[in-house]
Amino acid sequence: MSRADEPKSADTGVPKTADTRPPGPTTDKRPTSPLWALALFRSELTTTLRRWRTLALLGVLALIPILIGVAVKIETSDGGGFGGGRGGGGEGPAFFPQITNNGIFLVFASLAATLPVFLPMVIGVITGDAIAGEAGSGTLRYLLVAPAGRTRLLLAKFTTSMAFCLIATLVVALSGLVTGALLFPLGDVTLISGITVSFEEALLRALGVAALVALSLVGIATVGLFISTLTNSGIAAMATTVGLVITAQILDTIPQLHAIHPYLFPHYWLSFADLLREPVYWDELVKNLGLQGLYVAVFGSAAWARFTAKDITA
Amino acid sequence: MEQRSTEEDDAAVETRGLTKRYRGGQLAVDALDLSVPRGSVFGFLGPNGSGKTTTIRMLMGLIEPTSGRARLLGEPMPRAARSVLPRVGALIEGPALYPFLTGRDNLLRYDAADPTADPRTRTARVAAALDRVGLAAAAGKRARAYSLGMKQRLGLAAALLQPRELLVLDEPTNGLDPQGMREIRSLVRELAEEGTTVFLSSHLLDEIEQVCTHAAVMAQGRLIAQGTVAELAAGSRGRLAITTPDPVDAVRVLKEHGVTDLVILDERVSGELPVPGPGAADAPLELADLNAALVRAGVRVRAFGAERASLEDAFVALTGEGFDVAG
Numbered sequence: 001m002s003r004a005d006e007p008k009s010a011d012t013g014v015p016k017t018a019d020t021r022p023p024g025p026t027t028d029k030r031p032t033s034p035l036w037a038l039a040l041f042r043s044e045l046t047t048t049l050r051r052w053r054t055l056a057l058l059g060v061l062a063l064i065p066i067l068i069g070v071a072v073k074i075e076t077s078d079g080g081g082f083g084g085g086r087g088g089g090g091e092g093p094a095f096f097p098q099i100t101n102n103g104i105f106l107v108f109a110s111l112a113a114t115l116p117v118f119l120p121m122v123i124g125v126i127t128g129d130a131i132a133g134e135a136g137s138g139t140l141r142y143l144l145v146a147p148a149g150r151t152r153l154l155l156a157k158f159t160t161s162m163a164f165c166l167i168a169t170l171v172v173a174l175s176g177l178v179t180g181a182l183l184f185p186l187g188d189v190t191l192i193s194g195i196t197v198s199f200e201e202a203l204l205r206a207l208g209v210a211a212l213v214a215l216s217l218v219g220i221a222t223v224g225l226f227i228s229t230l231t232n233s234g235i236a237a238m239a240t241t242v243g244l245v246i247t248a249q250i251l252d253t254i255p256q257l258h259a260i261h262p263y264l265f266p267h268y269w270l271s272f273a274d275l276l277r278e279p280v281y282w283d284e285l286v287k288n289l290g291l292q293g294l295y296v297a298v299f300g301s302a303a304w305a306r307f308t309a310k311d312i313t314a
Numbered sequence: 315m316e317q318r319s320t321e322e323d324d325a326a327v328e329t330r331g332l333t334k335r336y337r338g339g340q341l342a343v344d345a346l347d348l349s350v351p352r353g354s355v356f357g358f359l360g361p362n363g364s365g366k367t368t369t370i371r372m373l374m375g376l377i378e379p380t381s382g383r384a385r386l387l388g389e390p391m392p393r394a395a396r397s398v399l400p401r402v403g404a405l406i407e408g409p410a411l412y413p414f415l416t417g418r419d420n421l422l423r424y425d426a427a428d429p430t431a432d433p434r435t436r437t438a439r440v441a442a443a444l445d446r447v448g449l450a451a452a453a454g455k456r457a458r459a460y461s462l463g464m465k466q467r468l469g470l471a472a473a474l475l476q477p478r479e480l481l482v483l484d485e486p487t488n489g490l491d492p493q494g495m496r497e498i499r500s501l502v503r504e505l506a507e508e509g510t511t512v513f514l515s516s517h518l519l520d521e522i523e524q525v526c527t528h529a530a531v532m533a534q535g536r537l538i539a540q541g542t543v544a545e546l547a548a549g550s551r552g553r554l555a556i557t558t559p560d561p562v563d564a565v566r567v568l569k570e571h572g573v574t575d576l577v578i579l580d581e582r583v584s585g586e587l588p589v590p591g592p593g594a595a596d597a598p599l600e601l602a603d604l605n606a607a608l609v610r611a612g613v614r615v616r617a618f619g620a621e622r623a624s625l626e627d628a629f630v631a632l633t634g635e636g637f638d639v640a641g
Binding site for chain 1: 371374375376377378395396399400402404406407408409410411412414415422423424425426427428429430431433472
């Protein structure tokens, strides 16, 4: 752990500028550009977004609300309501029956449909590949001798992962909103608790739901980043992360394991529906955010400890 | 707080007892004492698997040494990485690129990773680096479509994004055609003339001989020799060869001028040229003077020349093995 990019103590807090360098004997030390941290993050984000794979994954995410919307439209166009016996059954909120009355429910339905599998899978692919992929292709060594600095590079990767959680969620939400608006009527919204609010307020709540869904993903994103520091194979890291999502989801459905359920990162995911009540049920929302924060703290530290001490041999 | 000798500050690269033992227990680098003078073009030689790359990775802060220490441009690595590495350009184990980005965008990305790089001059510096390695025309192509030689050039361009005090080039001509190799060599010479220290690892002895002023030889993780290329080649002694109908007279004259180990083979006389002392106070023997002396003494000379010892001879003499044998 002694090898990092610079003295560790000064490293964890605010981005520092050029002041802590030892007075060197020589020539033209260039000062650190103040905008550099931003430039690294921007480079990181655009590089991620320019990958064909990323665009394909986002495309799939955008497609899901369209498929749901079209399916609901076809199902209900030949008269009658939405297929009987369904709707909100089981533990997850489904929102399907409400879509025909109000297109905005397609946003909630799409998020509820993608949050258990598709969204975390996409996040797992992106974050699992974040460091392992660069190590595998060798670009990591050039970033490090540039020198990006291990802590800074990890921070840039982490920030990019967080940004990507938001981007992926927004893609689903916006696609749901646009599809919903095109296929179904819009208007005042009746919340789960029966109270009707204006469409504007419903839009605000939809934005809040999207933010909650994005925040629900930061736990798995950080786990993916940690796994990514363990190997030089992007594929292995992606597969492990996605496998972990599925495993956690399965464990979460086994009643005998209820003791560990509150510590599984997907356990409170569907609590976002509580934002659609009046008054809002904060209990599980807060638990969810706390759990995600715990995952970020634990696996973020583990990723940092691992990455700053790792021998870069590829 | 830390005392440094002048000698250490003068060296572009300095290691003391640098050792790396991998987790499996394999000793990759064993107590390496390397000293690369500033302003030199330093050839780093050794068979594959001799520990060259591990050494370079330790110098660049990518691998943590098991023991020993390394200084780059007078500052300790990896502790001072953040202040030293912006002044060092590196090509390590071949180029690594983002295949889905264009050549230009690859360089923009690497430049963004350098905290000292000025974003305002980024585009101009990237264009200049591309131009310098002859890639200006292919800058807009995706790196996926680059040939190995073009990738190698792009890797070099990344090392040249800033004015550097030290360039660490690991096998820089790998994958290049002869024309490309020549261009890279002249680029290295050009950079050296500008005052950049170049640390060049290669297993092509010709290459080292052509461009390097100094060299070190590694085998099985150990440093077995280092010094100027002339000194190293002299280690295996260049021989003088003369063809003459008067071999006996020739031997007498040559002996007077300090040529040793004289051998007569019919009309051919060969011997070892005296090695100039390290002080170099006594001027090295001028071959033309030697020839004139022979002629003055009435020796009829048909052919006269030094058979220059190559670095390859030196290498074989040092390691007792062929060059491409894995250590």
